[in-house]
Amino acid sequence: MEGAHPAILERLIATNTMQTAGYGYDQFSESARDKIRSACQAPEADVAFLVGGTQANMVMIDALLRPYQGVLAAQSGHINVHEAGAIEHGGHKVFALPHQEGKISAEAIAAAAKGYLHDANRAHMVAPGMVYLSQPTEYGTLYSLAELEQISAVCRRYQMYLYVDGARLAYALACPENDVTLPDLARLCDAFYIGGTKCGALFGEAVVIPKHQLIPHFFTIIKQHGALLAKGRIAGIQFDTLFSDHLYESIGRNAVDRADEIRAGLVRKGYQLAVNAPTNQIFVILKKEQAASLAEQVELGFWENQDTSHVIMRIATSWATPKEDVAALMKIL
Amino acid sequence: MEGAHPAILERLIATNTMQTAGYGYDQFSESARDKIRSACQAPEADVAFLVGGTQANMVMIDALLRPYQGVLAAQSGHINVHEAGAIEHGGHKVFALPHQEGKISAEAIAAAAKGYLHDANRAHMVAPGMVYLSQPTEYGTLYSLAELEQISAVCRRYQMYLYVDGARLAYALACPENDVTLPDLARLCDAFYIGGTKCGALFGEAVVIPKHQLIPHFFTIIKQHGALLAKGRIAGIQFDTLFSDHLYESIGRNAVDRADEIRAGLVRKGYQLAVNAPTNQIFVILKKEQAASLAEQVELGFWENQDTSHVIMRIATSWATPKEDVAALMKIL
Amino acid sequence: MEGAHPAILERLIATNTMQTAGYGYDQFSESARDKIRSACQAPEADVAFLVGGTQANMVMIDALLRPYQGVLAAQSGHINVHEAGAIEHGGHKVFALPHQEGKISAEAIAAAAKGYLHDANRAHMVAPGMVYLSQPTEYGTLYSLAELEQISAVCRRYQMYLYVDGARLAYALACPENDVTLPDLARLCDAFYIGGTKCGALFGEAVVIPKHQLIPHFFTIIKQHGALLAKGRIAGIQFDTLFSDHLYESIGRNAVDRADEIRAGLVRKGYQLAVNAPTNQIFVILKKEQAASLAEQVELGFWENQDTSHVIMRIATSWATPKEDVAALMKIL
Amino acid sequence: MEGAHPAILERLIATNTMQTAGYGYDQFSESARDKIRSACQAPEADVAFLVGGTQANMVMIDALLRPYQGVLAAQSGHINVHEAGAIEHGGHKVFALPHQEGKISAEAIAAAAKGYLHDANRAHMVAPGMVYLSQPTEYGTLYSLAELEQISAVCRRYQMYLYVDGARLAYALACPENDVTLPDLARLCDAFYIGGTKCGALFGEAVVIPKHQLIPHFFTIIKQHGALLAKGRIAGIQFDTLFSDHLYESIGRNAVDRADEIRAGLVRKGYQLAVNAPTNQIFVILKKEQAASLAEQVELGFWENQDTSHVIMRIATSWATPKEDVAALMKIL
Incomplete structure (x- = not known):
């Protein structure tokens, strides 16, 4: 593990003595949010900067689901294996689905949703309220656009949120085999995050919620999870740099x-x-x-x-x- | 579903006008606890009366596990499927193991515990802290004494609690094929509950913790889960009756x-x-x-x-x- | 503490051998719900039977509030002092207000709501989402109809739920000084419970939610809290009896x-x-x-x-x- | 709000291309921990670097308390007012005590602990398990060494942890009126944190637990709260710099x-x-x-x-x- 992309460090130095508002209300964070909205072709999107991947997953799942809802994920999914139970700590069940090299299929998701809906005992069961994918997956594989569109369609049919963990998203975007763009993610998902920590930043993940105000009191929810950065600009400056000159797409x-x-x-x-x-x-x-x-x-x-x-x-x-x-x-x- | 065994109703009527202390401090509850200790050959056991099975499972798992620990259970286990996420609501992950007609094997449990201990990333993972079995299982099958002894040995080896859900325990005890007695459960488990609701009571489950004071502040933990019965005697009288004249073993x-x-x-x-x-x-x-x-x-x-x-x-x-x-x-x- | 009113025991005996559906889907529970709706002049109300007061408070507060919301209560309120932190266990802050003999005033509630709304840092604070009263209070005092109407108006103005803990409600209804009726509660509150445990039942509290479907997935939420009674009819029969022949109003x-x-x-x-x-x-x-x-x-x-x-x-x-x-x-x- | 002290930025630049282990296992974090142990004269202390103050408070309170325990704090305490319910989100009650310019007294703490212990209903109540102070307080005032010693003695007498929030600790240490040193904190507290975010760092708080292994599985608990920094060295480098050449004491x-x-x-x-x-x-x-x-x-x-x-x-x-x-x-x- 290295530090950050040189362009990021340069910006941090150049802006170090400026005084700005805290908690993400500064001009750099605002500029970064605008650039991300633009890159995602999602002009209404809410964008927030969190510190790490587990934190982003924990906050988003808690923010989107009601207590009686759970999240479908690959057996190998990060939230199912390597987040020390952060999702359950928030009260939510992770339904582990079998995977193919880290990927789950629209069919398996539909079967789970249908199984729940047709189960006579479903009122005694956790309701599947979200599908969690990672792009690239924990195995480095990619969902194709066709696969993502199918999964998105299943989610909408069964009223489940689609959330994509993009901890390594830059490595998908830079991959010749990849055909899923940021605007595709914004069009097909209810929320996703653009990974910074593993993609050139010192730290930071940019959560994108394409539909404005989908999550009321989102700022307070972030704070309640101990996830609010006092000097929000430190994240803002990094993402503002990553989304300048197409750096994120090429990095x-x-x-x-x-x-x-x-x-x-x-x-x-x-x-x-x-x-x-x-x-x-x-x-x-x-x-x-x-x-x-x-x-x-x-x-x-x-x-x-x-x-x-x-x-x-x-x-x-x-x-x-x-x-x-x-x-x-x-x-x- | 019927009401209660006639002997229970008779006792409720006979004792109705007596005034007693609340919260399980009455003479009936004390007597019932003594009879259960005696039937289990567990003279030091702590015994508490809860209202239902999901409540008993939720309280015991929350009381025994630390937040970073989870519980191993059959994929078909009640806590994994039909408790609406009560265990996750308490912050704990349920690790679902493959099952044979509702039963999990000592081998599979040992493999899971070993897998965790040998995983280089285990500090990022939920620690398996408990094994949950049901006797009889959700499929009506029974663990043999030999199987239970093996599982208990694995649990002790890997420092996991063994907890048995006995919602239908009376139907195991009455089964000619069964060779697991109440004293066996008390000897091999860290906690188990003797089901009343499905076994002749109006409601009620008797939680047995063979080792006295294993759970400090247990009364307060019960209260915090909304599981403390104000008129505790109503449960006490029922279990006092069920454990008189060997009723529970024959019912x-x-x-x-x-x-x-x-x-x-x-x-x-x-x-x-x-x-x-x-x-x-x-x-x-x-x-x-x-x-x-x-x-x-x-x-x-x-x-x-x-x-x-x-x-x-x-x-x-x-x-x-x-x-x-x-x-x-x-x-x- | 005694057992139950004789009429309740008689009904339990008379119905003991009948077979009915579980989980409150039986005819007795249905009849009890109808009688309660009628007594409350709330024909659309959702009614559920829970086991005890702390459980009812815990389930209702978790069901109505979002995680970032808290509940205003008297410093002396049962949820603030004597529920072993059940409300905080569900993630919610209890805001303790000064009280007069157990009562809080519409003015104090309005001041708290206003203080929050006008606080520049409110996004960093728990949002007051509910007011909790008990009628009678823990000091045996009563809110007058005028007081309750004022409090209800403040709650609606500031978009907070009004929830009344009626653990001892029968003793309010039977009191010559009381001028708050069940229909008043149904008209002025978003939810309240009619106490059984302390008012003649073996156990049981009837939660009333005047507005139908105010709480989606309420059954599952109850289950998730370990609060679902398998033999729901045992509670149903008791409330059906308490609401026959005006027993609850006279008891x-x-x-x-x-x-x-x-x-x-x-x-x-x-x-x-x-x-x-x-x-x-x-x-x-x-x-x-x-x-x-x-x-x-x-x-x-x-x-x-x-x-x-x-x-x-x-x-x-x-x-x-x-x-x-x-x-x-x-x-x- | 500015960025970071120039010395910190210089170190980040100088070390940027080095490859190190993640999650705080790098040499910079190790060096920073050693320097902090040395500055605190606490050679056995566990030291961990978290991102922000609310996160540090949330993690430490969850890590030290059992679910039925709560924390005593000034009415004006950050955890009571401005953390959006993060402590309650972890299941813990905050007992708000009256304050004098942000400070609470040993007497008031002792009275609360004694009141609990002598209350006949204490088994129905949240147990006070910790005292939370901030040094300096939210009002900028300071606990004197004598006051802190008295509070520490009360905490030990009543078996409550003493935890100090040092978000602005550098401003106490630099204050002529202050007589509480880092070694005093290490001697008198069970845990405290040395604030970085408000004291010259880009972000970061150094949690100090003087007694080694007081909190088993602490790393996993941090991860479960979404508080583990992947590139832990970014925090390590900052604190290594702050604790070189007495910078923290003079900053x-x-x-x-x-x-x-x-x-x-x-x-x-x-x-x-x-x-x-x-x-x-x-x-x-x-x-x-x-x-x-x-x-x-x-x-x-x-x-x-x-x-x-x-x-x-x-x-x-x-x-x-x-x-x-x-x-x-x-x-x-």
Whole structure:
């Protein structure tokens, strides 16, 4: 993990001595919100800057759902596995659906919604009120526009909110295989967040709610979750920079290119990829001994056991990964 | 559903004009607690009377777990499906495990606990802090003593509480196939409840915590959940009656006998049973038309779709089911 | 504390062997709901039967308020002092207002609402979303119809729900000084509950929501709070009996008459009453030694210290208090 | 509001391209923790970096208290007024105590604890489990060492945690009147936080728990509250800088000096101060017209109405307030 994109640091320095209003009422946050609305072609959208991904998910799910409602997610979804129960802490059940490389299907979602509606005992059950997706997923895979449109249609048919976790969204936007744009997300989702922390910022996620005032008292809800940034401008300046000169759309390009090189190199050398993912995450199957020996030379994330003698290891590139690192990795492998 | 066992109503009438302390501090509740301790061979046990099963589960899980802990349960477990999210409302994740006719195995529980402990990211994850079983299960099946001992050993090994939901416990105790006694439950579990509502009482569940003072401030926790009965004696009198003259151990017998007759009759007539359960619940596979036509003549509970043309229907007998009802049902079938 | 009014026990016995639907879908609950609607002149009202007062308050406040809203109550209000934090457990702040013998004024409520609305920092604050009153109050005092109308007007003006805790409502209705009827409550409140537990039932409180469907998914919310009675009819039968032959309106009469006798006797004997309350609760100031000596002969509730040498003790009568008990008490005093 | 102290920005730039572990496991965070332990003379202390003050309060109160416990605070305490119910969202009651210019007394705390312990109904009540203070208070006043020692003694006697909110702690440490040091806080409190956001950082609060492992699973609790910073080093670098070269102890000096000048100037010009506070906040009583006219020329915070014709306005200085601003203000006044 690095710090931030140089352009962001420069803006922070340039603006450091200015005095501004707090809590996101400053001119930088306002400008960033405008640029995001414009990039999403969502002129009425409410935009708020939160600090991290788990916080964004927790706040949005609590803000959109009533206490008796739950959220459908992939079994592998971040909210289901790696948020320490933040969603349940807010009182909401996560319904875990089977996934294909991190993705859930419109069919499975529809089946769950229908199953609930047709269950004679549904009044004793948590009502599915939202679908949670991540784009890219935790496996680095992407929903296609067609898939997202189907899921959105199912959500509207069954009156469930569609919410997309975009922690790594820049790496989707920069991926040649991707056909889902920011305006698509704004058109098809009820809420989503544009990840900053993993995409060039020091921290920060921009929550976008295309329909103005969908969530009454949203500011107070953020505050109640301990998620309100006093110096809101620090987030505002970062997103204002990320949405200037199309930086956000291009910042992921290096990561995807480097990941493609690593994937190609791995295949060339006879390694097997565990997942067919086109973004900045690489999942490679290694013998346990191999993984252990490699871990001494390079930062590798353990993902899961493939079988008794093999493990799946995760490599992630970023906007800042230098070409030399890829070359060095290739030599080691 | 009927009212209560006649012996209970008689006691309520006989004691109606007596004045007693409230909140379970009366002599009837004290006597009932003593009898339950004795029946469980758990002389130090804390015993409290709550009103219903979901309430008992909610209170016990909230009382035993810390906020970052969750509870392992069968996918089909009552807390996972039919409690409207009461457990999540208290902030706890339910980890759903695959089940065999409502039962989960010591192996699956151990694998989940081990998986958590060996996961490099476990600090970002909900910690499994409890195992929830129901005896009999939601499918009417029973854990054997050997199975319960294995599960208890796994729980102790991985420092998870073992909690048993005994909503229909009388129907286990009365079942010839059952080899798990109340003292076994007290020996192997950290907490369990003895069901009254479905076993002859107007309402009420007796929570048993074999280890005295395991839960500090338990009374206040009950009150905080809106679960404290002002006239606690109404529950006390009912359990005092159920635990006099071995009533609780025998009250389920009629239900199991009637259920056995129905099961035998169904098989004789060529119906297929969906579950091989020995207690008071019968699960029979019917063609959809059959189920619809039967439903006009007899109370049948829809359980789930077997396939596109067949459904599984549930029949439940009770301590009060008359032999004539079985005969009548057999004629209709 | 006694059991239930004899008419209730008789109905429970008479109906005991009948089989009915569960969860309040039985004919007795339906009949009770109709009678309550009729008594309240609220033909569209939703009526639900819960088990106890804290539970009713907890469920209603959670059901009506959004997470960022709190409830205004008297400092002495049951929800503020004696519910073990059940309201905060549901996430809501209780704003404690100064009280006069348990009552809060329309002026104080309006000032709090106005103070919030005019506070420049209100977006950082809990929004007052409800006013909680008890009738009679915890001090046995009564809101007059004029007072209730003023409070209701303030609530509507500031868009706060008005909710009345009627744990002891029968003792208000039976009091000659009272001028607030059930139809008044239905007309002026958004929700209230008619107390059963303290007013002749074994247990049970009837929640009344005059406006149909004000709370979507109310059944599921009740279930999620562990507050759904499986054999709902047990509550239904009790309220059906209490609302037959004007029993509920007359059941408190004996308690008020006996309390008047005790109050008159106390004054005659030179004791000082701490509160000028007309219902079934008597608050008398005693020297500490007096209180200690009396407590050996009669059940007295400690209320609070008046000063270093005097205490306030509480005596409560009920529908079942015999005249002889009053006479016996008078001899002791 | 300005950005950060220049030394902090310089360090962020200097370290920007380094790759480090996430979630606070980096060398900068480790170094910052060591320096804070050293400054507090608390070698065993657990130290964690959170993002903001409300978040720190919410996490610490949830982490230290059991669900049936509440926290004692001044009526004017930040957690009671300006955190949008974050503490109640976590399930805890805030007991509001009367205050003197933002301070509560050891006597009042002892009386509350004693009142609870001696209340016959305490099992129906929220247990006071913590005392919350802010140093400086919301009114800019300071607890003296003697006062803090008394409060700490009361807390230990009644087994309540003592927790100090140090959002503006640098302005206490820099104040000539202050006699409470960081080692005093570590010796007398169970937890406290050293404010960064208002004291020269871009954001960040350093939570200090003097007793190692007082809070098991603290990392997971932080994550569950959405309060875990992915790039933890951004906070670590800031606190490492603030605790190098005694920066934190001196950074508040300018603010206090400027505030003293403003206070002296106001008094000289005949204005009346509402609070006798020695730190960086000034509370001045103005006629309503005066306040309105001033507000057009200078940033003034409305505090509260003094009477119908006067208001109390708040002026806050910071580490960055230039002398010229004070001079300009004096001209306007």
